[in-house]
Amino acid sequence: MGKKQKELIHVREKVLANGNISLYLDIYFNGKRKYEFLKLYLIANPKTAGDKEKNRSTLQLAQAIKAKKLVQIQNNEYGFASPTKTKTNFLEYFSSLSELRKEEKGNYGNWESALKHLKEYCKDDTTFDDINTEFVEGFKNYLRVTKTKSHKLLSQNTQHSYYNKLATCLRHAHDKGILIVNPTSSVKAPKPGDPERDYLSFEEVKAMAKAECRYPVMKRAFLFSCLTGIRWSDINKMTWSQVQDLNGIPRIVFRQKKTQGQEYLDINEQALVYLGERSKPEDRVFEGLKYSAWHNMELQKWCIRAGITKEITFHCGRHTFAVMMLDLGADLFTTSKLLGHRHIKTTQIYAKVLDKKKQEAVNRIPDLGI
CATH class of the missing domain: 1.10.443.10 (Intergrase catalytic core)
Incomplete structure (x- = not known):
């Protein structure tokens, strides 16, 4: 009798602060582990028939998503089959997206500034293999404590802007199949502050x-x-x-x-x-x-x-x-x-x-x- 093959994907549960249960996929393939939060939630300790039915339907949906992901892996569509993609240099990729915005003077300047901070935050040889939720959370915290040349903390709007440039880059990489899971989907972006409006009387x-x-x-x-x-x-x-x-x-x-x-x-x-x-x-x-x-x-x-x-x-x-x-x-x-x-x-x-x-x-x- 042959050895039973280990499951590639598991539906896992995470208890939230409000007591509800968040469902996510635990994907392990070719020695790599990835997590994908489904934005599906179970009611903890369901008491009514309605709550129980809702949980049953939610679990059924989670299992359907799991089955779809498994087919994608088996058909080499989910990104695991192209390890060279994940070896793409992150900073070079970000820089290439920045260059596409050269005609948009103000926006291009923001992309270039965000790139400078990313170069301070991570190593030159960082690849998309290194990009995960911890990386994104780390950059968010880096922006929160970083000071300008005048020794002032970055404003809320600046933090929000630079984080959004990273999020746009990772979303683009996810769409292109370089990232299996977009790590920003489970990270709360910095809130923008009330924008200042300098004007003349x-x-x-x-x-x-x-x-x-x-x-x-x-x-x-x-x-x-x-x-x-x-x-x-x-x-x-x-x-x-x-x-x-x-x-x-x-x-x-x-x-x-x-x-x-x-x-x-x-x-x-x-x-x-x-x-x-x-x-x-x-x-x-x-x-x-x-x-x-x-x-x-x-x-x-x-x-x-x-x-x-x-x-x-x-x-x-x-x-x-x-x-x-x-x-x-x-x-x-x-x-x-x-x-x-x-x-x-x-x-x-x-x-x-x-x-x-x-x-x-x-x-x-x-x-x-x-």
Whole structure:
């Protein structure tokens, strides 16, 4: 009688803090062990017939998933049959995904920053064989305690951003069959903090308009953003064919680079002035506009000449427009449409920045008579 073959997959149970039981697959093949949490839960100590039936159905589903995974292993579809895939260098793989985002200036910068931290966190020869839940949890904790050059802890939003870059990379590797199980599925991502929205007041915008800027095209583009809320990426690629006229009202017709949403944005005559002299339909409106650390520094110098000490980036022009609209009495829905937001909750962030009711309340405090 032949030796009984060991089972490759077991359905295991893990008791949670709330008393319920989480089901997961324990997969052992070719000397490697992997865990896959199913997001299926049993009711501990079921008492009613309904609870017992629910547990029976949940276990039945877990066994069906187990059977499917077993077939995938046997058909060489589950990733175990390609050990060379798991030997892929992790940092090189992450870097290749980063390079794909080179055209997305801000996003690419975040990917590159996340890569720098990953290089600090793990060894150069780290492969996907080394990537598991402990690796992900470790990077999450690394971000929590890491300090910047100015000896400050990374902000909540920065931690959230860098972790998400890792999660995107591992999800991509999982989709490509390099990872059998995506380890981020059982790790809770760092929560983002309330994002800060640096913006200029209307008086500060006026001061910027009067101050000298080394690059006139930057000045026109930034002030245009302050008056329209259009992002740098859309301003940078804007052509004269997108500057149109509807019954005497100037408007910009464009597809947002970030969301791919088609936008029809009416603008006022004041914003129209900053577009300059019309050229050929295919020509860029802001010809010569560039993005770099050097140009960001020149933007900051321009702010200083205007008497502004805030740390302003080009994107602050969009924030300035949003706050200005709400300050002038535009409702959230209208402001959301002007900004091209998909969800009004995104626009509500600006309402927190400018809460007139709070301002009015504190102004009711009586004079102390000092």
